[in-house]
Amino acid sequence: MTSPVAKPARWALWLPLVLFGAFVALVLVGLWRPADREVTSAMVGKPLPDFALRAAVPDRPGLARADFADGKPRLLNIFASWCVPCAVEAPQLARLKAVGVEIHGAAIRDRPEDVAAFLSRHGNPFTRIGADDVSSIQLAIGSSGVPETFVIDGKGVIRYQHIGEIRADQVGLILAKLEEAGQ
Amino acid sequence: MRHLLLPLALLAAPLAAQDSLPPAPYAYVQLPDPAQEARAKALMETLRCVKCQGQSIADSDAPMAGDMRSQVRERIAAGEDPEAIRAWLVERYGDYVSYAPRVTATTWPLFAAPLLLLALAVLLLRSRFARGGGTA
Secondary structure (H helix, E strand, O other): OOOOOOOOHHHHOOOHHHHHHHHHHHHHHHHHHHHHHOOOOOOOEOOOOOOOEEEOOOOOOOOOOHOOOOOOEEEEEEEEOHHHHHHHHHHHHHHHHHHHOOOEEEEEEOHHHHHHHHHHHHHEEEEEEEEEOOOOOHHHOOOOOOOEEEEEOOOOEEEEEOOOOOOOHHHHHHHHHHHHHOO | OOOHHHHHHHHHHHHHHHOOOOOOOOOOOOOHHHHHHHEEEEEEEEEEEOOOOOOOOOOOOOOOHHHHHHHHHHHHOOOOOOHHHHHHHHHHHHHHHHHOOOOOOOOOHHHHHHHHHHHHHHHHHHHHHHHHHHHH
């Protein structure tokens, strides 16, 4: 009793080639549009956790949770003197300050003299600057790098996280987020 | 010898983008209590370095990984439960920060799919062996 060997349907012959084509397409998509590797904070929409940082430079006070939540939205800028993109965003922070935005800074793993040199070279848009020698504020608010800028509303709730430097064309975006937080 | 200097200089360049502060207290220092250190180490091996995302904070030399290790050790020393520390970080960075996957509404297919495939394979093999046994 011989059962005839089932002949695969014509279309099935093309199946391996189609699968291979799909695989190549997947690889090409991955090459041209690499996955977004930024770790976004899960704290957006939640209140700023409690923290208190000593002053990073002599001419600006330190920074604590209590310096937010007085009814006025403001920016919390995570920066460092050793961070090159932080220097790139300095003119944008100066523009934001010029239109009346209050910016608080947290200097990550930085020495007072280095922060002072950075600020004298690139300008000082900050009202207060806290020194964070062990990245504690970054861990507390889910920030994974420098620079990052958080919009904090008048109740002390984190409303927006901007990862990376604020570029010249993103000042409007930050202002819009601040206005949103003020409503 | 001189032709080696340029490649070496290029290798050294990324280090310039690092801070000059000493590492956090417990970044490279073990806890005095071996049991606590073992708990901290086990946790650190399953936490992702958010700066250098292919590595755990136990493996990474990034300053931020050092700061995370120090915080993990300090909290373990203070008597905090490792899973509470993991939950604290997940609350801030999302599930991505943990290498120990949880079964949630979005991840359950990952856990269910292998079981389904295994069950399917058993069914297929059973019917095939049953048929083979019949004709032999």
